[in-house]
Amino acid sequence: MxxxxxxxxxxxxxxxxxxxxxxxxxxxxxxxxxxxxxxxxxxxxxxxxxxxxxxxxxxxxxxxxxxxxxxxxxxxxxxxxxxxDEVRDSETLGSSEDRSHADPLILLDHRDQAARVNQAIADLAPAFREVIVLRELEEMSYEDIARVAGVPVGTVMSRLSRARAMLRKSLQGERPAPTASANALRERKA
Missing domain, CATH: 1.10.1740.10 (RNA polymerase sigma factor, region 2, helix turn helix motif)
Known part of the structure; x- marks a missing residue:
């Protein structure tokens, strides 16, 4: 080499x-x-x-x-x-031992919540999605994001603010109705 x-x-x-x-x-x-x-x-x-x-x-x-x-x-x-789909295509939920001892309702709730967040990020326009990913997932500084995106720091800050507002609005809605599998699990526990 x-x-x-x-x-x-x-x-x-x-x-x-x-x-x-x-x-x-x-x-x-x-x-x-x-x-x-x-x-x-x-x-x-x-x-x-x-x-x-x-x-x-x-x-x-x-x-x-x-x-x-x-x-x-x-x-x-x-x-x-x-x-x-992060939830469907990933095995980041934890070890099989962690999953086997966790409450299925909690796991289902976490899975649904993760799916909603991922979908909300995926629904953002690319300019907003990239700054959210770089800041929130990759934990980059505003200055570094500006270098990556080739825009001024002020534009990064503006895009982040708008992206966060869009995510908040998208995720603020009422929680989705429980799925059939969640209802079945609740009935079994009762």
Whole structure:
């Protein structure tokens, strides 16, 4: 491995999860996100020698963002065909031991709540979705988000404020009626 490849790997590989997370939220498809991240990492390697400063994360996520926007322009006809469902497609609920001892009603409620939040984020326009993902999920600073999105910090703050208001409005509605499975579980417990 060349010194440049080693340095690149050390600097950018710790941000692979954040890169994929951003791409998945922007593209709403796992396979497309994987392709965009791979393309972004190839671009990043090509221009790695030009990076200035210690924190490559905003620089790298900016490249990921651009790769996603390029993919969206090239595949506009596929937009919104496949949607990622965090609850359905993820095993982040905890270990099987945790799940086996948890109250099924609580698990169902958490699953429903997570699905509502994820859907509310997915329903945001891309400009609002990306700032929410970068700030709330990736915990980036306003300045770093501005670097990634290529907009002034004030625009980031404005978009975040508007995105949070849209999420609040979307999630404020009355809780959905209990599902048939939740009713069946309640009856069994009684």
């Amino acid at each position: 060349t010194p440049t490849a080693r340095t690149f790997e050390t600097a950018v590989m710790p941000h692979l999860h954040a890169s994929y997370n951003l791409a998945r939220w922007l593209l709403r498809d796992d396979r497309s996100a994987e392709d965009a991240v791979q393309e972004a990492y190839l671009r990043a390697f090509r221009f790695f020698k030009d990076v200035r400063g210690d924190d490559v994360r905003p620089w790298l996520l900016g490249i990921v963002r651009n790769a996603c926007h390029d993919w969206l322009r090239q595949n506009r006809h596929l937009d919104d065909q496949v949607e990622f």
